[in-house]
Amino acid sequence: MSHPRPHFPEISRRALIRAAAAGAVLLATGGLVRADDHPAPEALDTLLRSVVRIHAFVPNDADSARRLGAEREGHGIVVGPNGLIVTIGYLVNEAMSVEILDDQHRTRSATIVAYDSETGLGLLRAPSLAALPPLPLGDSTALTSGTPVVVAGAGGSSHAIPAVVVSRRPFAGSWEYLLEHAIYTAPAHPDWGGAALISSDGKLLGIGSLLVGQARREGERMSGNVFVPVDLLRPMLDQLAATGKTTPNPHPWLGLNATAHPGGLIVGRLSRNSPAQAAGVQRGDIVTGIAGRPVEDLAEFYREVWAMGSPGVDVPLTILRDGRTFTVRVRSADRYHFLVKDKTY
Numbered sequence: 001m002s003h004p005r006p007h008f009p010e011i012s013r014r015a016l017i018r019a020a021a022a023g024a025v026l027l028a029t030g031g032l033v034r035a036d037d038h039p040a041p042e043a044l045d046t047l048l049r050s051v052v053r054i055h056a057f058v059p060n061d062a063d064s065a066r067r068l069g070a071e072r073e074g075h076g077i078v079v080g081p082n083g084l085i086v087t088i089g090y091l092v093n094e095a096m097s098v099e100i101l102d103d104q105h106r107t108r109s110a111t112i113v114a115y116d117s118e119t120g121l122g123l124l125r126a127p128s129l130a131a132l133p134p135l136p137l138g139d140s141t142a143l144t145s146g147t148p149v150v151v152a153g154a155g156g157s158s159h160a161i162p163a164v165v166v167s168r169r170p171f172a173g174s175w176e177y178l179l180e181h182a183i184y185t186a187p188a189h190p191d192w193g194g195a196a197l198i199s200s201d202g203k204l205l206g207i208g209s210l211l212v213g214q215a216r217r218e219g220e221r222m223s224g225n226v227f228v229p230v231d232l233l234r235p236m237l238d239q240l241a242a243t244g245k246t247t248p249n250p251h252p253w254l255g256l257n258a259t260a261h262p263g264g265l266i267v268g269r270l271s272r273n274s275p276a277q278a279a280g281v282q283r284g285d286i287v288t289g290i291a292g293r294p295v296e297d298l299a300e301f302y303r304e305v306w307a308m309g310s311p312g313v314d315v316p317l318t319i320l321r322d323g324r325t326f327t328v329r330v331r332s333a334d335r336y337h338f339l340v341k342d343k344t345y
Helices: 011-022 041-048 233-241 298-306
Strands: 023-029 031-036 051-057 071-080 085-088 097-101 107-116 123-124 149-152 160-175 177-187 196-198 204-212 224-229 256-261 265-271 286-290 314-321 324-331
Touching: 041 051, 041 071, 051 085, 071 204, 071 233, 085 204, 107 233, 123 233, 160 224, 160 298, 177 204, 177 298, 256 298, 286 298
Parallel strands: none
Antiparallel strands: 023 031, 051 071, 051 097, 071 085, 085 123, 097 107, 107 123, 149 160, 149 196, 160 177, 177 224, 196 204, 204 224, 256 265, 265 286, 286 314, 314 324
C-alpha cells in the first residue's frame, strides 16, 4: 500500500518568512514560542537538502507487510559519509529494495545497511548522495519542555514546521518496543515517519516515529509527534554501519502485541511463528502477570521480560482466557532471526 503524500500549501513558506521577520509568536502547547527562535526558512532550505524522501518495497509474505504494507514512504536524513542515511526502522524493516528521492527530485537507489529493533532505527546507504552534506548530530539529553525545534520532512522549508518539545517520558509500543526518554513535540507534523527533529542551531536531535494524541502527558488530549532521540544513534552509528547489528545481547522477544487493559494487558496480535504463538498464546488473551507478579503497565511488562535474561529464556505468563486463569511458559527468541532480511543487513 502506497501512502499518499500530505499537501503542504505554498503559503507555509511565506508565512514562516513573515513570522520570522516580524518576530511573531506561535501559539503551541499552551504557551507562546517566538518564531525567531527557529532557523529562518532561507537557512533551512540549505540545511534540509540532507532530508530525503524514502520509498521502500517489502515482500508480500513478510510478517510486517500485513501491518505496515508492502510499499512504505517516509523520510531519511543523511548523517554520514558516502550517503549514509538514518530513518525510522519500520519504513525499511524487511524491505528488499529502497528508492531515494533527493533534493533535486531525482530517484536514486539505496542499499539497506541495518535495522535495529531495540532503538527502532534503520540505516541506508546511497553513494549517489555523497555530495550532500551530513546533518550534524546534536545532543538531545538536555531538551526540556518549551525548547523550540523544527520538524522537517523532505522538500525544504515548505515541508518544515516550527514546534516545541512538550515532554520527555517513556514511550511503550505494543510491538515490544520501549523508549525510556522519548521526545514528544507539538504541533504535529502531518508526515512524521523518518522526519528530522532539528535544533535552533541546525543539528539533528531526533528521528520521527509516530503521531500521538497525548503529546504532553497521559490522559491529556494534545496531538503531537514522538521522536527517537539521536543520542541512541550516536554511540552505535559506526558499528551499525559496518556490521548491520549493534546489540551483542538483544532483548528476549515474545512476538505478541499487547495494550493496557483493566487488570492486565490484552493481546491484540501475534507475530507469525513467534514464540508466543508457539506456546499457545491467543489473540484476546489477557496477560495478568509475569513470573507470578501482577502486571498492568506495558512499559513495566517489557522491563520485567528483559530483566529475565537473554533470548532463549523461558518467560512464565499468567493468562486469563474465558474466565479461566493459567500459566503459559514462552521460550523467548531473538527477534532479528524472525525477520525477512536482505543480505545487506
